[in-house]
Amino acid sequence: MKVSLFITCLSDAVYPRVGETMMRLLARYGIVLEFPNVQTCCGQPAYNSGYWKEARAAAKTIITAFEDSDFVVTPSGSCAYMVHHYPAMFEEEPEWQEKAIQLQKKVFEFSNFLVEVLGIQDVGARFPHKVTYHPSCHGSRLLGVKHEPMALLNNVQGLELVPLPFAEDCCGFGGTFAVKMSDISGAMVAEKAEHVIETEAEVLVGLDMGCLMNIAGHLRYRNKPVRVMHLVELLYEGVNYSDEHAANRA
Amino acid sequence: MSDHREDWLKQLDERSKQKQEQFLSGIAAKLNRPRVTEKPQRPLRGAPEFWEQFELSEADKLDMFQRNFEAAGGYVLSAATLADASSIIASKAAELQALHVLRQDVELLEQLGLEQALPQVNVRSWNDDQHEDWKARAAEADIGVVLADYAVAYTGSLALMSSKTKGRSVSLLPTLLVAIVPRSSVVTRLGEVLKQFDEPQQLPAGIHFVSGPSRSADIENDLTIGVHGPGIVYTIIVDNL
Amino acid sequence: MSTQQTELKGTVKERAELALNNDFLRQAVRFTTERLRSGKLKAAEEHGNWDEWRERGRQIRLHTIAHLDYYLGEFANNARENGVHVHFAETAQEAISIGLEIAKAKQAKSAVKSKSMVTEEIHLNQALQSIDCEAIETDLGEYIIQLANETPSHIIIPAIHKNRYQIAELLSEDAGETLPPETSVLAGYVRKKLREKFLQADIGVTGCNFAIAETGSIVLFENEGNARMVSTVPKTQITFMGMERIIPSWADLEVMATLLPRSATGQKLTVYMSGITGPRRAEDGDGPEEMHIIILDNGRSLQLGDPEFQELLNCIRCGACLNACPVYRHIGGHAYGGTYSGPIGAVLTPALQKNVAEWDDIANASSLCGACYEACPVKIPLHDMLVSLRRRKVEAGHDNALERIGMKGFATVMSSVKVYHSALKLGKIGQKAVVRDGGIRVKIGPLKGWNSYRVAPSISKQLFREQYSELRSELGQQAKEADPAVAARMQQWLTGRDGGASHE
Numbered sequence: 001m002k003v004s005l006f007i008t009c010l011s012d013a014v015y016p017r018v019g020e021t022m023m024r025l026l027a028r029y030g031i032v033l034e035f036p037n038v039q040t041c042c043g044q045p046a047y048n049s050g051y052w053k054e055a056r057a058a059a060k061t062i063i064t065a066f067e068d069s070d071f072v073v074t075p076s077g078s079c080a081y082m083v084h085h086y087p088a089m090f091e092e093e094p095e096w097q098e099k100a101i102q103l104q105k106k107v108f109e110f111s112n113f114l115v116e117v118l119g120i121q122d123v124g125a126r127f128p129h130k131v132t133y134h135p136s137c138h139g140s141r142l143l144g145v146k147h148e149p150m151a152l153l154n155n156v157q158g159l160e161l162v163p164l165p166f167a168e169d170c171c172g173f174g175g176t177f178a179v180k181m182s183d184i185s186g187a188m189v190a191e192k193a194e195h196v197i198e199t200e201a202e203v204l205v206g207l208d209m210g211c212l213m214n215i216a217g218h219l220r221y222r223n224k225p226v227r228v229m230h231l232v233e234l235l236y237e238g239v240n241y242s243d244e245h246a247a248n249r250a
Numbered sequence: 251m252s253d254h255r256e257d258w259l260k261q262l263d264e265r266s267k268q269k270q271e272q273f274l275s276g277i278a279a280k281l282n283r284p285r286v287t288e289k290p291q292r293p294l295r296g297a298p299e300f301w302e303q304f305e306l307s308e309a310d311k312l313d314m315f316q317r318n319f320e321a322a323g324g325y326v327l328s329a330a331t332l333a334d335a336s337s338i339i340a341s342k343a344a345e346l347q348a349l350h351v352l353r354q355d356v357e358l359l360e361q362l363g364l365e366q367a368l369p370q371v372n373v374r375s376w377n378d379d380q381h382e383d384w385k386a387r388a389a390e391a392d393i394g395v396v397l398a399d400y401a402v403a404y405t406g407s408l409a410l411m412s413s414k415t416k417g418r419s420v421s422l423l424p425t426l427l428v429a430i431v432p433r434s435s436v437v438t439r440l441g442e443v444l445k446q447f448d449e450p451q452q453l454p455a456g457i458h459f460v461s462g463p464s465r466s467a468d469i470e471n472d473l474t475i476g477v478h479g480p481g482i483v484y485t486i487i488v489d490n491l
Numbered sequence: 492m493s494t495q496q497t498e499l500k501g502t503v504k505e506r507a508e509l510a511l512n513n514d515f516l517r518q519a520v521r522f523t524t525e526r527l528r529s530g531k532l533k534a535a536e537e538h539g540n541w542d543e544w545r546e547r548g549r550q551i552r553l554h555t556i557a558h559l560d561y562y563l564g565e566f567a568n569n570a571r572e573n574g575v576h577v578h579f580a581e582t583a584q585e586a587i588s589i590g591l592e593i594a595k596a597k598q599a600k601s602a603v604k605s606k607s608m609v610t611e612e613i614h615l616n617q618a619l620q621s622i623d624c625e626a627i628e629t630d631l632g633e634y635i636i637q638l639a640n641e642t643p644s645h646i647i648i649p650a651i652h653k654n655r656y657q658i659a660e661l662l663s664e665d666a667g668e669t670l671p672p673e674t675s676v677l678a679g680y681v682r683k684k685l686r687e688k689f690l691q692a693d694i695g696v697t698g699c700n701f702a703i704a705e706t707g708s709i710v711l712f713e714n715e716g717n718a719r720m721v722s723t724v725p726k727t728q729i730t731f732m733g734m735e736r737i738i739p740s741w742a743d744l745e746v747m748a749t750l751l752p753r754s755a756t757g758q759k760l761t762v763y764m765s766g767i768t769g770p771r772r773a774e775d776g777d778g779p780e781e782m783h784i785i786i787l788d789n790g791r792s793l794q795l796g797d798p799e800f801q802e803l804l805n806c807i808r809c810g811a812c813l814n815a816c817p818v819y820r821h822i823g824g825h826a827y828g829g830t831y832s833g834p835i836g837a838v839l840t841p842a843l844q845k846n847v848a849e850w851d852d853i854a855n856a857s858s859l860c861g862a863c864y865e866a867c868p869v870k871i872p873l874h875d876m877l878v879s880l881r882r883r884k885v886e887a888g889h890d891n892a893l894e895r896i897g898m899k900g901f902a903t904v905m906s907s908v909k910v911y912h913s914a915l916k917l918g919k920i921g922q923k924a925v926v927r928d929g930g931i932r933v934k935i936g937p938l939k940g941w942n943s944y945r946v947a948p949s950i951s952k953q954l955f956r957e958q959y960s961e962l963r964s965e966l967g968q969q970a971k972e973a974d975p976a977v978a979a980r981m982q983q984w985l986t987g988r989d990g991g992a993s994h995e
Contacts, residue, residue, distance in 0.1 A: 016955035027966040030973030035959045040911040050881030051898040058905035119980045137860035170817045174858025182940025187821045217945030269579035277560040280795035286561040296742030377776035384776045405760040414774035418723045441745035448741045455778050457766035464716040468632035472674040479716025
């Protein structure tokens with residue numbers, strides 16, 4: 001069985017630890033992720049701005065990369081959802097459209113893969129901190145990933161999960177929106193960050209580095225010491241902690 | 251109406267029928283198919299099927315109607331008989347120091363005997379005299395009294411259908427509205443009333459659902475009652491009618 | 492009342508900036524949309540099975556639009572049978588001209604209007620004023636902004652951008668005496684003032700929430716009672732409706748009456764829901780003697796047959812998308828620059844006007860979060876439509892030159908992993924000049940917008956793909972046995988999907 005990693009350009013270039021922790025976490029279950037190197041970017045920045053020709057150029061690398069994978073796991077609800085746009089994007093190229101349709105069936109956002117495909121809700125992690133969760137728009141609203149991250153977080157020992165006020169409100173990233181409509185985006189991320197600070201959480205966790213980069217960037221700008229992590233980073237740190245704990249007691 | 255006006259309207263109607271053809275052919279062309287002139291098949295019509303099964307007991311219906319109507323700022327009272335209802339109206343008239351009361355010209359409302367119960371008050375009956383300016387009478391009325399055709403529990407609404415004797419103005423222009431509702435006219439769902447209008451018939455010109463006093467939150471989201479329609483609305487549910 | 496309306500100047504970005512700097516506006520819009528949004532969520536939950544109702548609403552609208560020629564024809568014919576004079580107007584001009592013809596024939600000196608977005612769209616009031624017919628808005632919020640000479644900033648609550656002091660000032664001027672900034676006093680004044688107007692008006696103008704094809708009836712939803720006034724008191728009634736506002740039957744109205752008030756304000760039903768079937772009957776004591784319905788196209792038919800936009804015609808104008816939209820919440824309605832604001836406005840304004848060259852940048856004022864789609868009672872995929880608009884603008888060559896160049900660069904880099912990798916290697920070197928403590932704070936060029944509100948991250952010293960092979964061999968060596976339960980589930984999944992075939 002070939003289980004592949006769709007790293008996303010953002011994690012590849014800026015947040016490689018997300019990829020690393022995902023590999024290490026899944027290796028504990030005997031799954032060593034393949035990494036088809038031809039993958040670059042899902043094409044979303046171009047797609048959202050209406051540049052579908054350019055988006056297709058990127059998308060082809062993704063389709064090609066995973067042609068012979070059984071499962072494709074990605075640490076981003078946004079990029080996973082982007083694959084659902086591929087069949088419409090390749091309307092004029094039936095060969096690629098067919099491949100896109102096949103790819104759609106195999107792509108899974110990370111927490112969805114862990115809970116629904118692998119049947120794992122408790123990774124045996126211990127993370128004794130106050131944590132709040134931001135549900136990224138594409139992942140939760142459009143892809144429908146809602147209960148999976150909650151199930152995983154609720155099973156982490158010692159973790160105090162505090163609800164984020166107006167959690168479902170967009171953080172203002174929207175990819176190129178943050179650059180093109182920077183003032184509106186700035187107002188939105190400021191509001192989101194306020195809510196995070198209100199919770200007095202030590203850690204902000206989420207499923208999408210785009211959103212997290214956005215919120216973290218603003219928190220840092222305001223010198224707020226909230227730690228921002230991807231769910232997989234938190235879970236991996238949690239199992240490490242757990243392992244050490246067990247080792248110390250042994 | 252003058253001949254000139256009639257001609258003008260006829261002209262407009264002719265023009266409109268031609269334009270209609272253009273419009274409808276244009277629609278069909280854009281939809282890339284020939285004109286549809288037969289009623290299309292429709293597997294889904296109206297509310298979801300499970301909703302049609304929703305039916306409350308009489309007690310529950312009355313209870314739900316009251317809760318909803320009162321939540322919207324209306325008042326609901328019960329009366330065993332029309333005579334009791336009449337006393338209630340009389341006391342409201344006294345409270346309000348009402349000078350003018352206007353009721354629909356309907357048998358059951360005549361039986362209220364308001365003219366006798368309120369001798370100091372000018373009680374009029376809608377449209378019983380064709381030379382009267384009824385809109386002005388309605389505008390000056392302190393209390394309007396109507397007989398509701400139905401009351402809907404789920405939405406807390408009164409259903410009022412207009413006619414010669416049941417003017418729309420009676421439930422709209424006066425300051426306080428009283429609606430008499432026969433207990434047996436209370437239904438559970440809005441659809442139960444609406445469906446009747448799909449039966450072949452000549453519909454009244456005005457079918458009005460009233461779910462409480464007139465309101466607005468247009469000024470800084472601050473709720474205010476009694477903007478254009480009646481600011482005080484009473485429903486009196488009468489048992490034996 | 493003067494006829495000039497404040498011209499909306501500048502680009503979306505500029506207007507948005509104005510809005511963002513107006514604290515009162517932002518507070519007011521936020522408070523209002525919060526109230527309406529939570530009201531809607533509560534009402535939907537209380538009612539239950541909300542998604543099934545939405546689907547039913549969607550199906551009814553889809554079916555009606557797909558057979559619009561039939562249903563519109565039925566509606567017009569049945570309305571005529573009730574004694575209504577039906578008119579068809581392809582453009583806003585035509586609708587105005589018909590409306591004015593009727594007003595002139597009546598020698599109308601005053602017209603009272605209930606709230607109607609369609610009449611805003613065609614700028615009816617100005618036209619009536621031009622033939623010396625006073626056009627009076629009677630909805631409290633609309634009356635206020637009419638005095639202020641402004642356009643509505645929200646579909647349901649038009650004057651949310653005004654505070655009570657501003658409103659008191661406007662109404663005091665109108666009254667010729669000082670009125671205190673207290674809601675009940677201000678509303679009381681308007682009630683009294685408009686009473687007279689209702690009773691004296693020659694014409695009553697209404698919009699139309701739904702038009703029932705099978706009986707030729709129009710349905711009006713409202714809370715104040717002014718639409719009832721307008722359709723009961725004056726001798727002549729003119730109803731303006733968009734050609735897509737049709738539903739087949741009264742049974743279908745139950746679905747709309749369930750979805751609309753809850754989505755708009757969280758109410759079970761608006762205080763008044765009125766079904767008007769023709770002018771008064773000969774024996775009636777009130778109601779208009781003459782009734783006209785003007786059916787307007789104005790770009791609506793352009794959506795028909797367009798698979799990306801036909802669903803736009805499903806819209807029931809509830810405003811739920813406005814209340815759900817985080818962008819709207821921050822910039823308010825006027826920043827959108829058209830009659831319709833919020834997500835529906837962002838799509839409707841360009842769509843009604845198929846001329847791509849004239850499209851404003853309004854479709855860019857969205858992060859594509861999908862909250863509008865989630866809130867929409869008839870499930871219109873507005874978030875997808877925004878992307879379609881952007882794509883059409885690009886394909887028509889009306890995109891921003893810099894962006895086009897940037898995207899070409901994107902394609903070059905992303906189409907080949909070699910180029911991609913080289914670009915990142917270059918980037919790692921290039922960023923050295925500006926990275927401090929792992930972050931980038933310079934506010935120049937493309938980074939200006941981002942770094943005005945954030946610290947940007949830097950490209951990692953070692954990309955993930957540069958770490959992979961080492962990581963892979965490390966984990967491969969540990970060679971953990973595949974967890975049997977996990978392996979079984981994956982196999983099950985594969986079987987369910989493509990009959991168990993796997994790629995070993």
